[in-house]
Amino acid sequence: MRVGLVVAAVVTILLAAINLTPPTAPTPQPTQAPLTGGTVAVAQPLAAAESPRFTLSGVVRGEDGHAIAGALACDHPAFSGAITCARSQSDGAFALRVIAGLHKLEVVPPAGSSLVASWFPNTDRSRYAKYLDLRTADLGNLAVQLSNGYRVSGQTVDLAGAPVADAQACYSPTQTDIDWTCVRTDADGKYSAVVVGGDYLIFFVPPGGSRLITRWWRFGADELSGDVLRVREDLEGIDVTFPAGNLIVGKVLAASGKPVEHALVCIDTRFPTGRICRPTNKQGDYQIAIRRGSFLIQFIASSSEGVVNGWYGGGSDPSSAREVFVGGDLKLDASLRSGRLLWGSVHGADGLPVQGTYVNAYDLAGNFVAGGSAGMSGDYGIMLPPGRYRVQAYPPMGTSYVAGYAGGGDGRVIEIKVKDKDAVADFVLDRAPVPGGN
Structure with a gap:
């Protein structure tokens, strides 16, 4: 079973898996499949008129x-x-x-x-x-x-057989690290995706705002009970029926009492079996539909909110989180502590950005505290509570870059103070040496 890395960044839906041992970092965010029709809006670059x-x-x-x-x-x-x-x-x-x-x-x-x-x-x-x-x-x-691919299509319905519009069918090859691509269903609950031949996990996510809960193809309530879809030709009838579940509702606030908007509230079992996230609104309110069971809940806020991500019943470390049993509807609120922004860039020795690098901060005892992913520019940003940290960058799987600490060696100690401004830590990653004779 494939297990993802901790601290997921997510989509509207989001799913990912967590691991309680380093390296601890966000699971790659699911991406929307390319547009398949309609008019194309061609945006003009936002740049000064004199820019070459x-x-x-x-x-x-x-x-x-x-x-x-x-x-x-x-x-x-x-x-x-x-x-x-x-x-x-x-x-x-x-x-x-x-x-x-x-x-x-x-x-x-x-x-x-x-x-x-x-x-x-x-x-x-x-x-x-x-x-x-x-x-x-x-x-x-x-x-x-x-390249030529195969078309996979199907329909999503509820237990009454009614089509479920705006659901997502998300797929990831079993041969690689978890990396979801999602397509949405139309008004009739139908979807279609073109993929290369291979073996896939298929994860269906209903739209937010209802009691409908996620399903794994073919009849799985979680990843462990889902089947692998072998794609060697066009496949029709890859359908799913969404059952109803329990609701967890609540509010996410900063330590000041200010609502935290656009935070992601993510839920999964302690041993990952299918992570799902939903956003908070302007009032900090959220709602997640989930099956019966015991779960951990994580709160992930934008760095612009000035708060540190945390787990329900614990701090930043998932091992200290409180496991919540869900046997009916629940109300769970959260208050996130204030922090300071640690930001910087990740480049290779050639000067090019290293997109997809996970940058993680550990306290001096080696405990994971927070992490973030470098974007296409190579820039990252993570919120940290006051304390002393070492920060390590993990390049994306499939590249030849080597992980390293900020400051080199075992890493320099970065101290975050309440009254300080933002802290900066940049990385230059080397490539692994090529074995002699190759």
């Missing part, structure tokens, strides 16, 4: 080399600016005017096709995509290949 711009261009082709028209080529600036997109032409060519800087390129296939979206040069995850250098000149002649 360059052309990013290339061609989109299929596995057999034929040109793909109508694909959506989307530029993602690493540091600033909006995502900009353009359609490929009849010869597969596309061109984008982008702000000077480092960029990543995502290509989404035409609506209705059986092709799989890709990040340049050829990966399904943005953190593994190549940085494109448009700091001083145009970059052209990029060749993007979209």
Whole structure:
């Protein structure tokens, strides 16, 4: 059974797994599958008028080399600016005017096709995509290949057989670390996703605001009882029925009594079997529907709120959290302590950002306190209570970067004081040496 790393960052839904031993870090956030139809809003980069711009261009082709028209080529600036997109032409060519800087390129296939979206040069995850250098000149002649996939489709309904709209069908290959991609159901409860051939876990998440609870394909109440879906051809009828569960409601407040908006309230068993998160509203109120059982509850706030993430009945350490038995509806409130922001950047020795790195802070006894993920720019930010810490960066799985402490060696001690301003810790990660003879 695959077990994710602690401190999940989540989607509207969110799911992930936790592990009580280091490295402790957020499970990769589930991403929305590419748009499959409708008009495309092409955003203009947010940059000063005098900022230099360059052309990013290339061609989109299929596995057999034929040109793909109508694909959506989307530029993602690493540091600033909006995502900009353009359609490929009849010869597969596309061109984008982008702000000077480092960029990543995502290509989404035409609506209705059986092709799989890709990040340049050829990966399904943005953190593994190549940085494109448009700091001083145009970059052209990029060749993007979209692979053929299989269409998986089905319907979500409740126990009465009524369609459940705006639910999410989330899938993750069993061969890799947990990395969910989700598609939403339409008004008839139907969904469709195109995936590469392989084995998948399928996790269905009902919309918030009801008593409906999550299910795992085929009839699983949790990940342990779910089945693996083998995709070797187009599959229809991958359906699910959402049962009703118990409601946990409550309010999340800062130590000052101020409601914490947009926090994520996440629930899972002590041994992870399927994490689900729901957001708080402007009043700090939340609602989660869950099956009967015993659970741990985590509260994850934005760093802009000035509060430290915590667990119900405990502090930042999940091992001290209070296990809550759910046998009916419950009301559970939380008060999150104040903290200071530790922020910085993670780069490789080549100067390029290392997206997807998990940065974790440990007290001097080695206990995990808080963690955060570096974005496309390589920047991260985590809230910490007053104390003394060592901070370590864990590069994403599948890369050759080596984990390291801020300050090198066993790490320098970073002290966070109540009256201090934000603290900074930057990382430069080395790559693992290549064995001799290779």
